[in-house]
């Protein structure tokens with residue numbers, strides 16, 4: 014009896030405001046999924062909706078069982094009837110309230126037709142496939158990258174891979190310039206097409222690939238990752254040397270004087286200056302190892318900061334991973350972010366991509382230089398947008414980047430999270446995304462994700478498409494776990 018009742022629950026939806034709906038459905042052959050697309054049909058009108066919550070509901074009812082042969086009397090009993098219920102958003106269709114519309118899963122063709130009807134005036138970035146509408150491409154609105162974007166997922170969830178997909182598609186479909194702070198040398202092959210890439214995409218990518226310039230310490234000539242101390246702002250110089258302008262005023266002044274010269278002398282030339290504060294400064298440089306940094310390029314023209322502002326460089330990949338020390342990585346990150354910030358009045362749109370942001374600009378910086386990088390990232394997050402400075406930061410845990418960077422992000426790209434605590438943190442920071450969709454991230458598989466915000470006004474669950482270019486530092490294959498013969 015219970016089974017019959019549960020199987021006969023009709024799939025019906027009701028909306029009292031024409032924007033959201035509530036529904037019920039039988040648990041048997043349940044096809045509705047959180048984030049999935051549905052068609053609501055009633056009174057000859059069809060609407061397209063998206064399921065946002067799905068839960069098990071139950072009600073208790075009293076049944077009267079009939080008298081049976083053999084003198085068994087009529088019997089009353091309590092029966093628990095279980096069914097699925099939840100809520101959703103109406104994406105398209107008559108905005109009037111309705112009651113008892115039949116709800117069913119939308120076909121791929123119906124979702125595709127809706128996407129075509131809601132065509133946007135800006136370029137679409139084909140990031141992959143909608144996870145719950147087979148065969149339907151997931152298109153991000155390229156214009157949405159004029160907001161800051163937060164990409165989050167546990168280690169190994171595919172952040173770097175998916176970030177690569179986003180960057181490739183931006184390079185193909187738009188003219189937006191990119192600068193990539195790449196702490197793990199993961200994007201050093203962003204200009205190299207894979208042998209197994211989709212031929213049509215690979216062909217289109219060739220043009221974009223020519224605009225990708227990778228700056229590494231080991232490269233020769235123009236592409237050598239280098240900096241000149243004189244082009245770094247005073248605050249970053251002081252942080253590098255752990256100088257306090259008040260406590261260490263003599264050394265600080267000696268440094269300023271040294272750098273103010275038209276052709277700043279080499280560090281070795283400092284030895285000629287016998288004043289005590291200069292000697293102390295020289296010792297400080299030496300003790301901190303700053304005089305041995307590989308990024309310095311005395312006598313060489315140009316630097317990575319020129320590349321960041323060179324309009325002919327479409328995408329500058331700054332291979333922080335090629336630098337031998339944490340200090341040098343922090344210095345280059347702070348110098349690049351600081352320089353972008355200082356020259357913001359140029360109003361030249363650029364997407365500043367920071368992979369492993371919890372190392373580049375963490376909530377709790379380990380030293381003054383990292384604090385400078387975090388400080389510039391925070392300033393860009395707060396005020397960069399109106400100057401065309403857009404951030405795309407990627408990290409494993411939302412708590413590990415400054416709250417002010419997170420709170421300024423209007424776009425979310427979420428991959429698998431390993432705890433509901435992280436999901437709850439993301440929910441609080443991205444209140445415009447239905448919490449139930451964010452919670453799903455704990456069951457995402459590798460390559461599955463959620464995009465929401467200006468890049469996807471209707472939050473979408475997706476499966477990221479294949480990379481066109483080679484990955485730089487793919488995971489080490491577990492050959493050591495091959496079964497022994």
Ligand SMILES: Nc1ncnc2c1ncn2[C@@H]1O[C@H](COP(=O)(O)OP(=O)(O)OP(=O)(O)O)[C@@H](O)[C@H]1O
Pocket residue numbers: 166167168169170171172173174175409459460461477478479484487488
């Ligand atoms: N959508 C995908 N399709 C195929 N392979 C993928 C996909 N996403 C990730 N991978 C593979 O999974 C591995 C881990 O991915 P990736 O390095 O992007 O993860 P991550 O989140 O950046 O990890 P980490 O936090 O350690 O940097 C890589 O070898 C990558 O090639």
Ligand SMILES: [Mg+2]
Pocket residue numbers: 172173174199
């Ligand atoms: Mg990564």
